[in-house]
Amino acid sequence: MRSQSTSGGPGRSNGRAARPAARSKVVALGRRASRAASPRPADLGLATFLHRLLEETSAHAALDRLLASIVQGAAHLSGARMAAISLLGEDRRELEVVSVYGAPGAIHGTRLPVAASLSGTVIASGRTLRCADTWRLRDSARAAFARRNEVRGLCVVPLRGPEGPIGTLAAAKSAPWQCTVDQEIVLKLLAHVASVAVQLGRHRAPAPPLQGLAGKERAIARLLIADKTHKEIAAVTGLSARTVGHYIERLKLRRGVSTMHGLVGSLLHGPAG
Numbered sequence: 001m002r003s004q005s006t007s008g009g010p011g012r013s014n015g016r017a018a019r020p021a022a023r024s025k026v027v028a029l030g031r032r033a034s035r036a037a038s039p040r041p042a043d044l045g046l047a048t049f050l051h052r053l054l055e056e057t058s059a060h061a062a063l064d065r066l067l068a069s070i071v072q073g074a075a076h077l078s079g080a081r082m083a084a085i086s087l088l089g090e091d092r093r094e095l096e097v098v099s100v101y102g103a104p105g106a107i108h109g110t111r112l113p114v115a116a117s118l119s120g121t122v123i124a125s126g127r128t129l130r131c132a133d134t135w136r137l138r139d140s141a142r143a144a145f146a147r148r149n150e151v152r153g154l155c156v157v158p159l160r161g162p163e164g165p166i167g168t169l170a171a172a173k174s175a176p177w178q179c180t181v182d183q184e185i186v187l188k189l190l191a192h193v194a195s196v197a198v199q200l201g202r203h204r205a206p207a208p209p210l211q212g213l214a215g216k217e218r219a220i221a222r223l224l225i226a227d228k229t230h231k232e233i234a235a236v237t238g239l240s241a242r243t244v245g246h247y248i249e250r251l252k253l254r255r256g257v258s259t260m261h262g263l264v265g266s267l268l269h270g271p272a273g
Contacts, residue, residue, distance in 0.1 A: 078155070251267075
C-alpha cells in the first residue's frame, strides 16, 4: 500500500495543501504588479512640471522667466540647495551664469572661464560631472571658488545644442552630497527643456535684449524680467533692497519709462524709438 506523503511525494494530502499556497503566491504577485504599475506622486509631479515648461516654451514665454522656473524646479526636484544655468559665450571661452536659485551671494552674472571651471569641464567633455565634495579637489582654484560660494556636493549636466554643449545646469548642496542616478536623470530632463528654450529664444530674438547693460545692472534686469521682487533681487545679487531700488530707478530714466511694467517691456523688447 502507498502511504500518504509528507515530504512532497505523490500523496494526495500534500497535493491538496499545495494548491492554496500556489493560489496565494499568484495573488501576492498580482498585488506587487499592481503596485509597480501605479506611478509615484513624485513622478507625476515631475511629468506635470515638464509638461508645463514645454507648453510655456511652445507659447514663446520670456526666456528669463522660463530659466528661472527651471533652476527653481531643479533645486527642489533634486533635493539640492542651489541650482544655476550658465550659457556659453560666442567665443566659447567663458560661461555666464544667467539664472540662479538659492545662491547665498551675488552669483548671477558671474562669468566662468571654460578652461578653469567645473562647468567648463562639462562643456569640454560633453558629459555629466558629479563631485561628492568639491572642497577636497586637488585643483586649489576650483576648490576655492566652491568654498566662496558654499558649494560642496555638486552635479553639473550639459545643455546640448546641434553642434555640442551650449551651457550647463548645475545643482549643488552646502554639504557633501552624492547625486543619485534618479536625481541626475531629473537634471538631464530639465537641461533638455532649458536647451530647447534657449535655442528657440535665440532664433526669435537675434539682437541681445539687454544690450548696453553689464555687471549688476544686467543681473538686476534679468531678475526683473523673471518677475522677482526688490527683496528677492537683493538676496540674489548681494545688494540691499534700497540699492536695488536705486538701480531700477536709473534704468527707468535711461529707458524713458515711468512704470515697472514699462521697464520690463523695454528690457524684453528694447527701448522704444
